[in-house]
Structure formats: structure tokens, C-alpha cells
Amino acid sequence: MPQQSPPAPKTAAELSGDAILRTRxxxxxxxxxxxxxxxxxxxxxxxxxxxxxxxREVLHRIRRPLLHSHRIAVTSIKGGVGKTTVSTLLGLVMAENRGDRVIVVDANPDAGTLADRLTGETTVTVRELLRDLDRINSWTEVSRYTSLAGRLQVLASEQDPAAGNAFSREEYEDVCALLDRFFNVIITDSGTGLVHSAMEGTLKLADSLIIVGAPTVDGAGRASKTLDWLFAHGHGALAAESVAVLSCDRTSDEVDRARIRDHFRARCRAVVEIPHDPHLATGGRVQLDRLRPATRAAAYELAALMADQFVT
Structure with a gap:
């Protein structure tokens, strides 16, 4: 009778939770x-x-792990369509539901309002961070240049209109190189238009893109022209995988919203509508727990769609 091999030695792996807990x-x-x-x-x-x-499925998608930093750009060729609101909602949802570090950066060259919508603190801005860039070597030092909205870090834009652009392309790239060392998700609220210097750097470094528009003739038209510009200037792959967000603060029964949604579904990876919400309409500090359920659900769906592109 052939001799049987001795049983493999027991290991601690056999006492995993999946192995010893009764199925419920x-x-x-x-x-x-x-x-x-x-x-x-x-x-x-x-x-x-x-x-x-x-x-639960949406939360599972939002919490998808990251092995290295991921940069999300929020943009549109038109101002006043809700880029800052979208950046704010995305940042808050990501930071609240992930265990890693999330920062939102105001790259608006015209005294952006991102920090006003999140923390109200604009005394320290990206200009001070750029000034001290070579002396920042730790998380503690970085956090002195940001403000905090819950778990979300916020980097404010230059607030003095006389100071010129908050970012040049080179400066934006330098700031991102620093943030890449300390943050997992970097969200950039870009300024109006696509041809200012910082926008060049934003698009060059972006891993994924959000195009913001509105379900109106001008809001939808400008968002579609944003896509036209991206395809014409070498950003076709980024544009094709972008998510279109329609901010529904302004709506009209005369507009065929279904046709607008279908248009962007054919040009982008997905479309999300942010409903009109009295809390967002005030223009003040944004708090997730004060949103209507439909608005909150849309913000979570947007965060899940962006996390779908995280490389693990």
C-alpha cells in the first residue's frame, strides 16, 4: 500500500473570518x-x-482603491454653469467615503470661489504654496497651505485680481508634482475657458475629465463646443472618456432635455444631472447633509463614475 504524504501544516490563514464565521x-x-x-x-x-x-454598490465603487494619485479636471468653455459646485460635491463625497487623502484645487485665474463654498478660508492660497514650494517636505507642512472641509483638503486660488493668473502652466505642474506625493485624489476646479496657461497644464496632467454644462440652449451648446475643442487640440481620448454633468439650476419646459442627454451620451462615457437644489442655490457653504435626496444621489453617482476609472 503506497505511503500517504503527511498533511500540510496548519497555518493562521485557516482562521480567516470567511472560514470560521457562520454565513448570515x-x-x-x-x-x-x-x-x-x-x-x-x-x-x-x-x-x-x-x-x-x-x-451599497455605488459606495463600493467610490471606495475603489488606488495605487497612485489620480487627477480629475472639472472644466467648461463657459462660466456660470456650475463647475465650482460640481467640484465641491465631488470632493466632499470622495473625501467622506474614502480612507485616503483627497484635495480639491481652485485653478481659476479670476479669484475663484471654491474655498468660499467649502471652508470660507482664503487667507492662505496657492500663491503662498508656490512661494514656499521648495521648502515643503512633509504632510504637516503641506496642510499649512490648505483649509479643511470635513476630511476634504482645499487649496484656494489667489484672491487679489491685481495679482494676475493664479497659475501658469509651469506653476500648475509644479503644484501637482507636490500634491502627487501626499494625495491620492486631486480634483482641479479649472477657470473659465480653455486657452489660459493653467488650463494647458490641467489637461496635460488630467487622468480623467468632467465637462460641465446645463440643459439650456447656451449651456448645452457650450459644453458640446468644449468637447469639439478638446478633440481638435489633441485631447480626444480624454474627451471620449469624460463624464458630462448637466447642472439643472436653469431649466425650461421648452428645452428637450432627453435630446440633450442623448447627445452627450453619444459623445461622453456617461451623463449625470445635478437637480436644482435650494441649498446649492444659495451660493453659500455646501454641506452634503443639507442636500435633497435626489441631489445627494446624483453627487454619489458622479463620484462612483469617476472612481470607475481608478487604476488599481
């Missing part, structure tokens, strides 16, 4: 489904609702 059916986290589970002593479990399962 998925439980709902709230609502009447949770009440039924509790009142029945766990005997009746209706399971999570379809909406709850969808929310």
Missing part, C-alpha cells in the same frame, strides 16, 4: 425591513431593498 443572510439597515427583522427576533429577514443594494 444579508440584513437591511433601516426602514420597515429592519423593523420586521428586529420585531421577529431575527426569524423574518426581508433583506435589503433594491434601493439599498444600489446604494
Amino acid at each position: 443572510s444579508d440584513e437591511p439597515s433601516g426602514g420597515w425591513r429592519r423593523a420586521v427583522l428586529r420585531l421577529s427576533g431575527g426569524l423574518l429577514n426581508p433583506g435589503p431593498s433594491r434601493e439599498e443594494l444600489r446604494e
